[in-house]
Every structure is written in C-alpha cells, then in structure tokens.
Amino acid sequence: MTPAPDLTVRGSAAIGDALLFARLTLTLAAGRWTCLLGGSGVGKTTILRLIAGLDTGAEFTGQITASDGQSVRERVAYMAQDDLLLPWATVARNVLLGARLRGEKPDLRRCDQLIERMRLQDHMTKKPGELSGGQRQRVALARTLMEDRPIVLLDEPFSALDARTRADMQDLAAEALQGRTVLLVTHDPGEAARLGQSIVVMTQNGITPCQPPHAPAPRKVDDLETLETQGALLRLLREEAA
C-alpha cells in the first residue's frame, strides 16, 4: 500500500442539460476521514463514484487528482450501502473476492486475521444469507480491508442498519480504516458528527465546510459537542433545502 495521499476533486457535473452540481473543489485530507453530508439527489454519490471510476450517468468536467500524482482509481476500495456480498460464496471467499477477480494468489493468513478482527471467525464457512445485517456489513468491511488500499470510499454503508449495530459498525470502521484517506458519503448528520475529521455539507448551492467536534473520532454517542454538531449540521441541511 502506498501512503495515503490527499485527494482533490475539482469540477462540475451535468446530466444532459441539467446541472447536477456547479464547479466545486472538494479536498480529502490524507489519512483522514472526510464526511460528505447531504440530502438525496445533490450529487454526493456521484462525487464518490467519480473518484472510484464508476459510471455515474452524469457528464463530469474537471479533474480528480492525488497529491502524490499517482492514479486514483487503481488505489480505491469501495463499500456501498448494499453489502454486495456474493450470496453463493462463503464469508471467507467473499473476503477474498478481490484477489480471485485479479487472478492473484489469495493471502489466506491475512484473510483469517481480518475475519478474526471483525469477530467473524465462527462464520467463516457460512453463506451471507445465514448472517445478520450487521455481520454482513462486517464481512463487507473485512473485504474492503483485504484490498488494503490507501483510499477508501464509503457510500452510506451503515444506513440500513439498526441504531445500535450502526454505532458498533461506525466504531469498528473508524478504528480499522485509520490512516487511510476515507470519504464517507452520508445523509445522517449524527454519523458525520461522530466520524468526520472534516465535515462538508453538500446542497443544491454547493459545498460548505463545517467545523467538526474537537474530540478524536469516533466520538462517543453522547458527547455533548458531537450532539451539538449533529444539531448544527441538521439545521444547515434544512436551511439550505428551504
């Protein structure tokens, strides 16, 4: 793994004649979590998919660059709201998917370590259908970590989980992805306030950087400043939408 670089997205996107977002500059600080918070349809997922090199259906004018000048899309790991586990493959085979798809020799020891770290050692030979939502998302996180990429793109990966499981997953992910350049796209102000080392709110009018709480992430769920930030973020979202 190369050291995690800064990442800069500069440009605008349109679908046909309709502007999705006007020219903006979004910088993801190296080795830190940036939370991109916004409502549906403002283009936050588009930004994430552009970085990942995935189809967006939008025309992007601009550029996406890494501070070390190397290619971006070959150094990303991607995790979506849907865990995207292959239902016919066991947990272990799902974690090893990347190596199999690239025709590489799988690193079984690392796979075992990650599965253990995600507390999934009792489920290694199970199929995803036999797991709970939280366990499935842990497998997806293990698969993401297995890729060992300096840039990690998270597209609302915890939004379908119940509140308690979500908080557990946030803690686990924050700890496991430390030191990587992480972009977390979310519509949940609470999530952004807990995890963001920098927080950016995206609305129809563009992006607004916000002050994250001072405590190191992941912040306690009942940390007062975090709750205040959550409130402030929600207010900002509502004002901008009005």
Next chain:
Amino acid sequence: MKLLSGLAATLFALAIWQAIVSATGLPKFILPGPALVAETWWQNRWIIAEHTWVTAVEVIIGLACGTVLGVVTALQLANSRAARVLVQPMLVFTQALPVFALAPLLTLWLGYGLWSKVAMAVLIIYFPITSSFFDGLMRTPPGYLDLARTMQASRRAVLWHIRIPAALPSLASGMRLAAVYAPIGAVIGEWVGSSQGLGYLMLLANGRAKTDLMFAAMLTLGVFSILLHMVVRRATAGIAGETR
C-alpha cells in the same frame, strides 16, 4: 402431503374420465375407460417399455445437447455485442418457425433414426435455455459489477466469478422448462417418421383404432415427462438454492 394431494387429484381426474365414459356411452374405440386403458397398459407393458426407452434416450440426449448449445450461445451473446446484433434476430426467427414444419426436413436430412428426434428436441429447447440464461447473464446486479471494477477485475474474471454464478438460477428455470418441452419435440419427430418410440406407438395404435393402446402410450408419455421434470427440478434446486 404433496404426494397425498397428487394422489387425490389423480383419483379425481380418473373419476371424471369414468363418469364421462359412463354417461355418454361412447364406444371404446372412441373413448376407452380408465379400467380398459389400465388393462391394455398391463398387457402391453413390455412393448410400451421398449418404446418408452427409445423416446427417453432421444429426450435425454436432446436435453443434454440442447442445454450445452444453449449455454454456449448465451455466453457468446453476453460476451459480444456483434454476436447479439447478428445472432439474436436469428434466434427469435427459429422460435417463430413452427417446429412441426421443420420435422419432415430434419427426417429427410438425418434419417428415420435417433438423431432426427434428438434434433427436434434440441430445436424446441434451444430457445428457452438460451434466452433464460442470457437474460440472467445480462441482469447481473449492477452493484457487483461496480465492486468488481474497483477491484480491477478483468472481463473474463467478472464473467466467471460473478455473472455466471449470478445467472445460474435463470439457467435452472430454463432447464426446468426444457424438461417439459423436450419430450414434445421428440414425439413430434416420431410422428413425422420413425419405427420406434412412444410417438410412433401412439400413431400406430390410432391408425388401427386401438384407442386404448394409444391412451396407454399417451399416459406413459405424460408420466415420463412429469418424472423428467421432477428429476431436473431436483437436480437444479441445488444450484438455484445456493445462489439465491
């Protein structure tokens, strides 16, 4: 429970059949009753078994060849846009042609024996197998493809590790359909020209006004088709269940 309800339905059908025979008083060369058909079946069981064997071999070879051909075609179609443009209309066209119309031609080309019937069975199941598997291959959940792309997977690896396994349930449903269609193809082939098989026996019995024997052959064909369907269903349940 399933067995019981099947038994009840069979008994019910037999009762209706017998009731029609009794009520109308039709002569037995028009509509023989279930008892007579059963008796005829028992008397001719070895002859029927012989012809069933012939038809079964045609159907099973046809099913195997048709499945292989269909799978290969679907893979080609899924893999190449050119193949889709060139082959897909042809595929639909083969389906638009009535198989009946092709049967005499196939008999002319392939003779009276096994292979003209196999060809009929293949023709009739080729389309359902190809189209169901192809649909499955083209409907891979887009999220999987996104994930594979971020993992720098080659097209070949995506096909092998993601698209094919994801399409297996579709292939399984195509094969279940094929198991029902294949005997139809083989029997049509036998009608047009043959000296063996259940279709031949039905035609022969019909020509000699042995309607009871025709019924016996027909019911045997029906039971064979149901058994085949059950076997294929059992065999494909594993694939479909695993990938669901």
